[in-house]
Amino acid sequence: MVDVRQISRRFGDTLAVDDATLSVRRGDFLTILGPSGCGKTTLLRMIAGFLEPSGGHILIDGKPMDDVPAHRRSIGMVFQKLALFPHMTAAQNVAYPLKMRRFERGEIAARVDRFLKLVRLDGLGSRRPHELSGGQQQRVAIARALSFSPDLLLLDEPLSALDKKLREEMQLEFRRIQQELGVTTINVTHDQREALVMSDQIVVMDAGRIEQDAAPEDVYQNPSTGFVARFLGMTSVFSGIVVSQTDAGPTIRVGDREMHGRAGCAFKPDDTVECALRAEQIRILEAGDDGCDTQVVATVEQRIFEGDRVVYQVRVPALADATLYAFDHDPLQHRRHGVNSTITIGWNAADLFAFPVEPAT
């Protein structure tokens, strides 16, 4: 439905988007995920037609968009700052794209009603944006973006300004509306939770480049680069040296220990690698429990209580003093390990990702 082919955008000396290629299937929800400044919003604005690419092409429904100005593209967009028209009521905002696209008068009234209902704002159509709450303004923006049945919906971090509870509510709301209408959607966010909850497909970006393009589970469970592994989830990172490589994966020496891991590529002995380990995959072991492929003794440096779980920050002398993070979700065991106490932790070879060390940028 949407094809972005080798697109780049240069601002002065910096490449904001560098050779990005992605495609979205009709009806899918794709999220572009990345830290601020990674080029995700630039990419979105090129799809919307507000910015011209410095190179590459965008195709919507197979048609190249090179010479199609923003107002001729059938795209609805929800802006980061919403950009509701302040001098119009909620209903006039929703009617605006219909008027501009020359819908019939009766059709406009019917659609305004239908879409205000869809976003649960029936009865508030006569209010102006400043008379509505943040969540309500958000809904007006969604209704405005969808009222003319665009082929494509773009979301430019519209949820980032909301508080956590409202944000999580709106995430589900977006997903509900998107699935109800079956509209193809591209969402941009730096919030990994939002990306995982809402998307059919996630594109992870960093420094203008696409790092990984896959389904949410895949991105989380099989990160293709060290950046993706670090960006999603609570991840401990330490470096090691490859001892040997078999089909099952590399054997890596970290400090004075050797351990098995897995990798997406084949290493040569003596390669330096970056090892990544997710906090939820580290088990805190009882005495005599040896169900893990790798076990080490660690010292608790910090104990962080997060309500539904406790996070332990531990130091592992055997791994060249690497710092690891482990979760404890079991309320019965909370508080059992104080700071400076010694615990045994372990993990399985399949959960230790090894990545080539990225050149410093």
Next chain:
Amino acid sequence: MTGSRGKSVFIWTVTWFCVITLSAPTVIIIGASFTAGEIIQFPPDGLSLRWYDALIGQTAFTDALWRTLYVSLVCTAVSIPAGVLAALATVRYRLRFRPAIQVYLLLPFTIPLVVSGIGMMVWFGELRILGALWPVGVGLCVINLPFMIWAVSASASALDPELENAAANCGAGPVMVFFTVTLPAVTPGIITGALLMFILAVNEFLVSLFLTDSRTVTLPVQIYNSIRSVITPDLAAISVVYIVLALAAVWLLDRLVGLEIFLKSR
């Protein structure tokens, strides 16, 4: 205790001094206009409306008033498109030589009115339009345009450029974006600027003096001409008409730019 008392005495003294100095001429002229006597004096010699009555009879004043209003309307009408476009261009677009253009647009402020007046008189003479009434309005527009640009610029820089993107995204072409989003957003600035331009044009004396002759004389120039012959209380009466005009403009400004509240987002 005494310190704060002394401070408050000082502040009130200064305040009253300013209030009296600023309003005394107005109060005196209003009082003098209601005199029943033959000369301008304050306090007035009896109360009557005879000088207002006399004013209505003097076609020199009433014709000059209508000409002034006509000239001011021309000035305002010209200044709206010119000021709006200049302000939007300098605020919203990354023009080349933007600082130079901004300085150029402020030039009328820096040039003495006498110089502008003489310049326009010579130029209008060359164009053979000196002696017509409408060029006076254009001339007044030129010298006061920075006020219009300033008022619209203030509104335009408060306008979120994303709104124009949003409108384009909704399917509005550039012309529709301008009329449905940009223009409503700068409307408070246009109203402020237009009223300012109107009242400045009504009051403008020096440049009008150069650009008018006996057939096209405007009210300020007419008053000046009258002072040079006989000073009678009808001058005070016409001045009060002026004050009322100015107050009406301020009242209108307050009423209309109260609209600004509705135009504010969040």
